[in-house]
Amino acid sequence: MIDLVEFVTSTLSDIGAPVVFQAYPAGSTPPAQYITFHEYHTGPELEAxxxxxxTERLxxxxxxxxxxxTSLVNSxxxxxxxxxxxxxxxxxxxxMDGDSHFNKVMRFKFIDEY
Structure with a gap:
C-alpha cells in the first residue's frame, strides 16, 4: 500500500496552495488559500x-x-x-460570522493494492 499522506501531498504540491495533513499550515496567520485533508475510511475493496x-481508501x-x-477547487x-x-x-x-475562510469540502476514493 502507498503512503497516502505523501501521495496526496506530493500530487498537490504544484497546486499553488499549501497542503497539510490533519492540521493547519504553520504560522500565526493562515494563508489566503490552503488545503487540509485526512483519510476517514480504509477497507477491503476486492477480496478473493x-x-x-x-483496498478502498477514502x-x-x-x-x-x-x-x-472555484479555480483552486477545479485544479x-x-x-x-x-x-x-x-x-x-x-x-x-x-x-459563519467570525470565520476567516470559506470552505469547500471534497471527498475522494482511491483504490490501492493491498
Missing part, C-alpha cells in the same frame, strides 16, 4: 478467498480560501482525478 486484493479534503476558490479535482482518485462528494460548507 478471504484475502484482500485491493479521503476528506477541505479547500480553504478568503475569496473565490484540485483535475489533479487528483489524473492521479487515480475518484471524486465521490463535494459541497460548500456554510460560512
Amino acid at each position: 478467498a478471504d484475502v484482500e486484493i485491493t 479521503i476528506n479534503l477541505n479547500v480553504w480560501s478568503k475569496s473565490n476558490y 484540485v479535482r483535475k489533479t487528483l482525478e489524473k492521479a487515480g482518485f475518484e471524486r465521490t462528494f463535494e459541497f460548500d460548507a456554510p460560512y
Whole structure:
C-alpha cells in the first residue's frame, strides 16, 4: 500500500496552495488559500478467498480560501482525478460570522493494492 499522506501531498504540491495533513499550515496567520485533508475510511475493496486484493481508501479534503476558490477547487479535482482518485462528494460548507475562510469540502476514493 502507498503512503497516502505523501501521495496526496506530493500530487498537490504544484497546486499553488499549501497542503497539510490533519492540521493547519504553520504560522500565526493562515494563508489566503490552503488545503487540509485526512483519510476517514480504509477497507477491503476486492477480496478473493478471504484475502484482500485491493483496498478502498477514502479521503476528506477541505479547500480553504478568503475569496473565490472555484479555480483552486477545479485544479484540485483535475489533479487528483489524473492521479487515480475518484471524486465521490463535494459541497460548500456554510460560512459563519467570525470565520476567516470559506470552505469547500471534497471527498475522494482511491483504490490501492493491498
